[in-house]
Amino acid sequence: MQVVKTTAALRASLAGARDTAFVPTMGNLHEGHLALVRQARQAAGAGAPVVASIFVNRLQFAPHEDFDSYPRTFERDAQLLQENGCDIVFAPSESDLYPEPQDVKVHPPAALADVLEGAFRPGFFIGVCTVVLKLFNAVQPHLAVFGKKDYQQLMVIRHMVRQLALPVQVLAGETCRADDGLALSSRNGYLAAAERAEAPALARSLRELAAAVQAGRSDWAALEQAAMDGLRSRGWAPDYVALRRQADLQPPAAAGEALVVVAAARLGQTRLIDNLELPARG
Numbered sequence: 240m241q242v243v244k245t246t247a248a249l250r251a252s253l254a255g256a257r258d259t260a261f262v263p264t265m266g267n268l269h270e271g272h273l274a275l276v277r278q279a280r281q282a283a284g285a286g287a288p289v290v291a292s293i294f295v296n297r298l299q300f301a302p303h304e305d306f307d308s309y310p311r312t313f314e315r316d317a318q319l320l321q322e323n324g325c326d327i328v329f330a331p332s333e334s335d336l337y338p339e340p341q342d343v344k345v346h347p348p349a350a351l352a353d354v355l356e357g358a359f360r361p362g363f364f365i366g367v368c369t370v371v372l373k374l375f376n377a378v379q380p381h382l383a384v385f386g387k388k389d390y391q392q393l394m395v396i397r398h399m400v401r402q403l404a405l406p407v408q409v410l411a412g413e414t415c416r417a418d419d420g421l422a423l424s425s426r427n428g429y430l431a432a433a434e435r436a437e438a439p440a441l442a443r444s445l446r447e448l449a450a451a452v453q454a455g456r457s458d459w460a461a462l463e464q465a466a467m468d469g470l471r472s473r474g475w476a477p478d479y480v481a482l483r484r485q486a487d488l489q490p491p492a493a494a495g496e497a498l499v500v501v502a503a504a505r506l507g508q509t510r511l512i513d514n515l516e517l518p519a520r521g
Contacts, residue, residue, distance in 0.1 A: 240321040242328045245335050246377045249290075252327055253379065258287035261380035261407075262325075263371060266293040267310040267425040271415035273323045275384045278412050280324035282382055290378050291320050292329040294336060298344075299366030310425060329378065336373060344369045347395050351488060355501055356391050356512070359478045364395050371396055375407055382408040388415075388422050390501055390514040394488055414514070416442070422513045429509040438506060440473055444480065445500050445515040452482065452517055457494045470504050477504035485516060495520040 243249045253259060260283035262275045272291075279289050293316055300306035317328055345368035346352075352364035375383070385393045397409050415423045420442040421435075430438055444466045451462055459482045466480040480502040482491055491498055497519040503512045 240317070240325055240328065242317060242330060244330050244332065246331060249327070249329050249377055250379075253288060253290070256288050258283055258381040259378060260287060260289045261374070261378045261383040262289070262291045263374050263383070263385075264291055264293055264316075265295045265309065265425070266316050267312050267428075268316045268319050269415075269423045269425060269427075271386055271388060271412075271423040273319060274415050275386055275412040276320060276323045276325050278410065279382070279384045282384070282410060287381070288326040289324055290327045290329055290380065291325045292331075292374055292378070293317075294329075294331055294370070294374075296366060296370040297333065297337075298341065298369055299363050301360060301362070304360075305426075310428060329374075331377075336370070336377075341369060345372055345399060347399060351391075351398055352395050354488065355479060355481060355483075356503065359503065364392070367392055368395060368399050372399065372403075372405075375405060380407055382410055384410045384412050386412045386414065387514070387516075388424070389512070390499060391488060420446075422511075424511065426509055426511065431507065434507045434509065437473065438511065440470065440475070441502060441504055441506075441511055441513050442515075444469055445502055445513055448480065448482070448500050449515050449517050452498065452500075453520070455494075457491075459491055466502070475504045475506055477502065478510075479503055 241252055243252055260279035262279050264272050276291055283289055295309050297306055320328055344365050347364050347368050357364050393411055400407055400409055419439040421439045448462050448466045463480050467477045470477045482498050482500050485497040485499050498517040499514050501514040
């Protein structure tokens with residue numbers, strides 16, 4: 240496995256390569272990331288390179304967020320990537336990826352990007368789209384794999400790829416969970432022991448809401464409010480628990496649509512997100 244740290248070196252390593260598969264990460268890898276790498280390896284096929292990037296992207300962090308303290312575990316990450324089928328680790332510096340102030344940025348549409356996560360993290364998806372487009376330009380992948388755990392991010396990236404006619408197939412990786420149901424996340428490491436024991440309650444609240452919808456309830460606002468109230472009663476500070484259409488993340492228009500319930504809530508100082516897809520009924 241190669242480790243390359245500049246865009247020029249990456250392009251030299253990939254010269255003549257076809258059907259490159261790509262998994263962008265910010266490092267501090269867990270089984271969820273590694274599952275995406277294995278999915279990329281399988282989808283790419285024999286002989287096609289699999290590239291994973293490790294880059295903590297300053298553009299998607301607000302000034303009060305954890306950019307400086309975000310865990311950076313490069314040596315461990317590189318070893319895990321090698322063990323899971325990665326061929327090239329692209330680990331650029333900020334000066335390589337942003338050699339000058341980045342005043343050209345990708346602004347995804349407000350209807351998709353300024354709701355839910357975008358409402359609580361203004362500018363987040365501008366930073367995400369801008370860095371992903373730059374990484375796509377560096378890697379030139381045939382396919383890229385993004386996890387469903389960051390459901391809105393997946394939707395925003397797919398929209399960008401479609402609107403800009405990028406020659407990249409975006410594959411979705413299923414959310415990986417701990418045995419108690421907690422969605423794996425690099426930020427789970429911030430949780431104190433008592434918080435870690437409580438953390439699976441977020442996934443349980445989504446399952447309970449989903450079960451109510453699948454049983455026929457359509458009072459969606461009341462279900463969302465009940466889920467948030469339940470989390471608050473357990474010491475959480477929820478930002479949102481929301482039922483949305485899988486197609487466009489807009490509120491449901493009719494019973495029976497394919498939905499997703501998405502949530503973000505703070506437990507202590509740690510902000511966790513999760514989601515659960517509900518298939519169309521009837």
